[in-house]
Amino acid sequence: MRKYVLASHGHMAEGIKSTLEIIVGPQEDLICINAYTKECQDPMPEFKKIIENNPEDDIVFMTDMFGGSVNNNAIVLTKNPKVHVVTGINLAVVISIIMSDQDAGTEDIIKHAVEQAKDMIMYCNELASNEDEDDDF
Numbered sequence: 001m002r003k004y005v006l007a008s009h010g011h012m013a014e015g016i017k018s019t020l021e022i023i024v025g026p027q028e029d030l031i032c033i034n035a036y037t038k039e040c041q042d043p044m045p046e047f048k049k050i051i052e053n054n055p056e057d058d059i060v061f062m063t064d065m066f067g068g069s070v071n072n073n074a075i076v077l078t079k080n081p082k083v084h085v086v087t088g089i090n091l092a093v094v095i096s097i098i099m100s101d102q103d104a105g106t107e108d109i110i111k112h113a114v115e116q117a118k119d120m121i122m123y124c125n126e127l128a129s130n131e132d133e134d135d136d137f
Helices: 012-024 043-053 069-079 091-098 106-120 124-135
Strands: 002-009 030-035 058-063 083-087
Touching: 002 012, 002 043, 002 069, 002 091, 012 030, 012 091, 030 043, 030 069, 043 058, 043 069, 058 069, 058 091, 058 106, 069 083, 083 106, 091 106
Parallel strands: 002 030, 002 058, 058 083
Antiparallel strands: none
8 A cells, every 4th residue: 555745845735735636536545744834844753653654555755846855854764665755746746646556566656657747847838839820721
């Protein structure tokens, strides 16, 4: 089984979780950590508690940005082979990871989700520009 953790500076994690649950419904195995807020000043104790409370589960930490303190805290925990960290999250990658096959390998689903998400990041003006050119014919 897997547990998923959305962790960000401020309330980004909470916002992604809210949007995710509108699209795919409530998620029992998803934990949200809004670091450096009134609710959570330091994410590390929360991270450790999640790992301790779920010793048999893979834990997928999804953090907001590479090199940020939230991500750096999570990376330290990857010494545990059950801990996986993906950073630079967006809604597309989170949906892909959360909705993945529970029987598939955790590392495989993360790599696949990251590749899919890369294809979804685009500058839309170029698309609109191409559509306008097509309309001229």
